[in-house]
Amino acid sequence: MRRSRLRQAGVSRLELRCGTVSDPRESFKDAFGDWPTLVSEAPGRVNLIGDHTDYNELPVLPIALAERVRLWLRPREDGRVRVGSADFPDAPESFDLGDPIEPRGSGDWRNYVRAAATGARTVLPDGVRGLDGWIVSDLPPASGLSSSSALVVAVMHALLELNGAGLGRLEVAVLAARAERFVGTQGGGMDQAAALCGRAGHALLIEFGPLRVRPVSVPSGWCFVVAYTGTPAEKSGRAQREYNERVASCRAALDRMGEAIGVDRALSYPALLAQAALPDLLTVAARVLEPRHLARFRHTVTEATRVRAAVQALEEGDPGRFGRLMSESHESLKGDYGVSTAELDRLVTVATTAGAEGARLTGAGFGGSIVALAGPSALDAVESALRQAVSEPMADTEPRPGARVFPARASNGAVVRDAAPGDPAAPAANG
Ligand code: NG1
Numbered sequence: 001m002r003r004s005r006l007r008q009a010g011v012s013r014l015e016l017r018c019g020t021v022s023d024p025r026e027s028f029k030d031a032f033g034d035w036p037t038l039v040s041e042a043p044g045r046v047n048l049i050g051d052h053t054d055y056n057e058l059p060v061l062p063i064a065l066a067e068r069v070r071l072w073l074r075p076r077e078d079g080r081v082r083v084g085s086a087d088f089p090d091a092p093e094s095f096d097l098g099d100p101i102e103p104r105g106s107g108d109w110r111n112y113v114r115a116a117a118t119g120a121r122t123v124l125p126d127g128v129r130g131l132d133g134w135i136v137s138d139l140p141p142a143s144g145l146s147s148s149s150a151l152v153v154a155v156m157h158a159l160l161e162l163n164g165a166g167l168g169r170l171e172v173a174v175l176a177a178r179a180e181r182f183v184g185t186q187g188g189g190m191d192q193a194a195a196l197c198g199r200a201g202h203a204l205l206i207e208f209g210p211l212r213v214r215p216v217s218v219p220s221g222w223c224f225v226v227a228y229t230g231t232p233a234e235k236s237g238r239a240q241r242e243y244n245e246r247v248a249s250c251r252a253a254l255d256r257m258g259e260a261i262g263v264d265r266a267l268s269y270p271a272l273l274a275q276a277a278l279p280d281l282l283t284v285a286a287r288v289l290e291p292r293h294l295a296r297f298r299h300t301v302t303e304a305t306r307v308r309a310a311v312q313a314l315e316e317g318d319p320g321r322f323g324r325l326m327s328e329s330h331e332s333l334k335g336d337y338g339v340s341t342a343e344l345d346r347l348v349t350v351a352t353t354a355g356a357e358g359a360r361l362t363g364a365g366f367g368g369s370i371v372a373l374a375g376p377s378a379l380d381a382v383e384s385a386l387r388q389a390v391s392e393p394m395a396d397t398e399p400r401p402g403a404r405v406f407p408a409r410a411s412n413g414a415v416v417r418d419a420a421p422g423d424p425a426a427p428a429a430n431g
Helices: 002-009 024-032 110-121 147-162 169-183 190-197 238-260 269-275 278-288 291-316 319-335 342-353 379-391
Strands: 038-049 061-076 080-085 093-096 130-137 202-207 212-217 223-228 358-362 369-374 404-407 415-418
Touching: 024 061, 024 080, 024 130, 038 147, 038 190, 038 223, 038 291, 038 319, 038 358, 038 369, 061 080, 061 147, 061 190, 061 291, 080 110, 093 110, 110 147, 110 169, 130 147, 147 169, 147 190, 147 415, 169 190, 190 202, 190 212, 202 291, 212 291, 223 342, 223 379, 238 269, 238 278, 238 291, 269 278, 269 291, 278 291, 291 319, 319 342, 319 358, 319 369, 342 358, 342 369, 342 379, 369 379, 379 404
Parallel strands: 080 130
Antiparallel strands: 038 061, 038 415, 061 130, 061 202, 080 093, 202 212, 223 369, 223 404, 358 369
């Protein structure tokens, strides 16, 4: 059964690897019968502040991580795309770029490959080059660190480069953000922009409508520590519904605010914030919005203000202020936005009790990770307190083998490079 499925997919010797071969080039050769010639790599990201703002066209401040998705690949002239994964050796993907591409079932990783191909196709002529690809990732999946967008960007960037599409990074980021909605989540554009525009040693102030990215240097001695709870925030099923509900609530709140202040329904959040001072907008909101929409609205507009203040704190080298903004952001995501969990709250408290300047959940929430800012004197204590905490599940949870704690190293963005024999699979650059 398994052999015939693999043969059907045209991926002949995949069963030979099955976790026994660790060199990705060997795995590729086992799967496809030849060596890879290129690697397309795209980083995950940790968002320092500004969550659930991107789909409202309000700013975010992530850093691109050293941890990334690598797609080892070999171009094909026949427009076919065949992709296997080190993490899912039994489920290779295979389709023609020229055929209709339908989504697979909800939560299937192969939908991200399909999303990337669907997006790339919109800017490519007929008769394009496809690829054989083998995915290796050191990003924990569904951890709030954007492994899904890294996969979409790695595949899309490869297809665009192979076919000489000649797009700039911001254009690819916009295309990838739109393409990823193929999986059913109405996401914003932060993750794809971070994956493409990451800069070693820098955070990225990302703004939308139109997309802009400004790297902001991270002062030496500031260490952002990531702690993954080990509880995935799967963006299929409940988390996807919850996420999309928030996108819709923010839109409804914006429409109602537009009516209340006499502006048409096509108003954007940045335009609304330019109309009046924040306290005045919050006074109007308290009068006209129903309680749930009011809470979502309050998080959205106050979070945008916190991002601006955090950029200033970063530029002025004020970790205390930056940390306080992170902690305020967490409270807002927990209270007004309802996306935190008991585990995330616990890790935030552990980090700040151990001496972090501040800490918050990062990404969409509903599980996933936190990020904490620690200065040099508190770093060891914060890391070891978090390590201890993630190794001890809370009373009502199962053991979480994937949980981990690591320092975020601000790194460069996506690159398609030669897969020269002997080339180590190391990150492109780290800060
Ligand atoms: P994560 O945490 O990677 O699922 C999601 C969205 C972002 C952003 C954040 C919350 C996607 C691909 N990503 O990220 O656009 O809205 O949540 O800030 O939907």
